[in-house]
Amino acid sequence: MIQMIYMGIFMQKFLEKFKRKPLLFLLPSASVLLLLFLLFFHSQQDADQAFSKYTSELFRQEISGNTITLHYTLKNPEKYGIENAPISYGQCTTDPELVRSSVDAERTRLRSYNRTSLSKDNRLTYDVLNDYLNSAYDLSPYTLYDEPLAPLTGTQSQLPVILSEYRFYEISDIENYLQLLTKTPEYFRSILNFEHTKSESSLFRRRADLEHGGKAGCPNRLVLLGR
Secondary structure (H helix, E strand, O other): OHHHHHHHHHHHHHHHHOOOOOHHHHHHHHHHHHHHHHHHHHHHHHHHHHHHHHHHHHHHHHHOOOHHHHHHHOOOHHHHOOOOOOOOOOOOOOOHHHHHHHHHHHHHHHOOOOHHHOOHHHHHHHHHHHHHHHHHHHHHHHHHHOOOOOOOOOHHHHHHHHHHOOOOOOHHHHHHHHHHHOOHHHHHHHHHHHHHHHHHOOOOOOHHHHHHHHHOOOOOHHHHHOO
């Protein structure tokens, strides 16, 4: 909209400048300006449509990777083009380099879009996403510093609560829920694998801290010490 206003002002000043010129001179010049304006406006529309398509695809890709996130975010995923999403808790990634390369690939994909050709709203979306990806890239070497089994906020504490609040809107929600429950052992095995990798990297918590947490009623003591 701002570009349209600027172009309108420019055309008005151009016509005022040549208002004493013959009409035959003005018509071709005005036509060229109008054509350039239409091409510019159409180009911006194309850029915005392409970027909106990219962000929509990214949204569907990310939200479909975790059944709980998908269910709690969208009541009707099919309205967003999401159908037959895999039933999964997601994975606990142990390879920092894999995280780094994945984030870098997405950042490269984002930067393939010309920010200056986007609308104001899409530029804001671009900046937020770019900032997030930059932070994720910088933090990727510290992937193994995560604590998926923290005493109060860990998966073993939060998952039962989340599952107890899972809403059933239709029969398929019940079917997905029951199928998701069968994935629980597999998900916790991926977390234990993550903890084993941390231990091999000398990033695991001290045994004294774990035993102290167990005496204080830490709910994950048996899981962590049962190696």
